[in-house]
Amino acid sequence: MQLHPDKTRIARLTHGHEGFDFLGFHLHKVESWRWRGRWYLQRWPSDRAMAQLRAKIREATSRRLVGHPIAWVVAGLNRVLRGWGAYFRDGNSARKFAQIDGYVHERLAIFASIKHGRHGRNYHRFTWGWFTSLGVYLLSGRVRHGAAHALR
Numbered sequence: 001m002q003l004h005p006d007k008t009r010i011a012r013l014t015h016g017h018e019g020f021d022f023l024g025f026h027l028h029k030v031e032s033w034r035w036r037g038r039w040y041l042q043r044w045p046s047d048r049a050m051a052q053l054r055a056k057i058r059e060a061t062s063r064r065l066v067g068h069p070i071a072w073v074v075a076g077l078n079r080v081l082r083g084w085g086a087y088f089r090d091g092n093s094a095r096k097f098a099q100i101d102g103y104v105h106e107r108l109a110i111f112a113s114i115k116h117g118r119h120g121r122n123y124h125r126f127t128w129g130w131f132t133s134l135g136v137y138l139l140s141g142r143v144r145h146g147a148a149h150a151l152r
Contacts, residue, residue: 043091061107097139
């Protein structure tokens, strides 16, 4: 086996200087907010993994699917979100999960406004309550971390 020169490098992790991406995660040392001077290795979805998920969400809510019921679109989205969330839930992914939840809300509101012909001013109709009533799988609150889960 040979190492690929473009993919192989030595990362300096001390004091959070830089991080690296591995298997879809970005690993980075972060200083504790509680105990200054202590550094912990944390991991969250990499920028590339986030971009790939956003592309899947954009595809699942594209204009060409406007003829389908919104429940059908949500079912397709839920399959993608459940799989992605299950892979990235271990670690420090809460902020990234919240970003994805917001992006899904935005894409579904755009989809519904195109489907029902509501453009411009009526965008405020698609509130968080509307979004959660659709049955969309929310990633927020699904992060698992701590020593109890390390020994699975």
